[in-house]
Amino acid sequence: MTFDSSVYTMVQQSARAFGARHRAVFQAIEGGSAASFEPALVQEVADLGWLSSFSDPDTSTDLQVESQLLAALVSELGQHSPALAVALLAHHLCRIVAVPSRETNTWFGLDSNVLDRRLAPTTSLCANKTEGQLTGSLGCVLGGTYASQWLTWSQLSDTSVSLVLVECGAASVVQRVETLGLRGIGALKAAFAGVACERHRSIAVDHDATTKLGVAHQFIVPGLLGLLSALLRQTQQLAADHAQHRRQNGRLLVEIPAVAEMLASIDRALALVHASERAYREPSTDAEMLIDGVRSSTTRATDAGLQVLGGAGYVVGHGLERLWRDSRQACQLLPRRAW
Secondary structure, X not given: OOOOHHHHHHHHXXXXXXXXXXXXXXXXXXXXXXXXXXXXXXXXXXXXXXXXXXXXXXXXXXHHHHHHHHHHHHHHHOOOXXXXXXXXXXXXXXXXXXXXXXXXXXXXXXXXXXOOHHHOOOOEEOOOOOOOOEEEEEEEEXXXXXXXXXXXXXXXXXXXXXXXXXXXXHOOEEEEOOOOOOOOOOOEEEEEEEEOHHHEEEEEEOHHHHHHHHHHHHHHHHXXXXXXXXXXXXXXXXXXXXXXXXXXXXXEHHHOHXXXXXXXXXXXXXXXXHHHHHHOOOOOOOHHHHHHHHHHHHHHHHHHHHHHHHHHHHOOOOHHHHHHHHHHHHHHHOOOOOO
């Protein structure tokens, strides 16, 4: 499939119009008066075709094209609702790995505690392999309130792992998680007392599982970089506008060397994201290492943005305070290949 720039533009325009149409919904979620996205909004997302394939996913060329279109969608949505953008990325990561039925358009959950091994998923198959039951818990499931199935790892033995789909209704205990950032994403904690094999399905084991996850990484990393770019562009604009119009001791903030350096650090972080977008097109690029570097730079940049605004930046409901929160949670979407 040849890349069609008109389709790329159409996706951007559709996302921009969607964001403007639901601005009040996103503001209500950020302000705390709404807990999560209403089913009607999720249904509209499905009706727009954003939950299904943008192209035929049978060839690597088509996957590359589809990845660019998804990145365009997420980058634009990220300026209105980073939580919804991340939910779309989580959904498509699971779609590429699990290949759900075309008829269901299911939103999948994804364990987000991937940056610290101590918080890795604890779901595991019982020792009695003949029963094939799952026991344990999932620390956090992104988009869990919308999912009918959850994708996670299961520990088969000390050295063997598997990717599995688990029906959300099979969980014995489910609790809502209030996340630091990405409000509205519907994160859950779930415990399993024993899930029979008819309530879960193995997707791949060991090397095959790592390979599948590698393909998923290649597919969603451009979108994740697009989301971080959206967060940084907003940080850059808010910080620059404030520094160019506010004075301290008679001087514009932008004229103060320390403030100028903070603004420069935001510019450098945005440049790193753009350079990473180009670098990731090389097949030898390590997704985890690349994202770790960009995530570190992005969080430092939003720190700098808060400092430029001073006390005003820390007020809940202010745009920069939201960007600070969201930047710290967005990169947790990328799961680790190693257990």
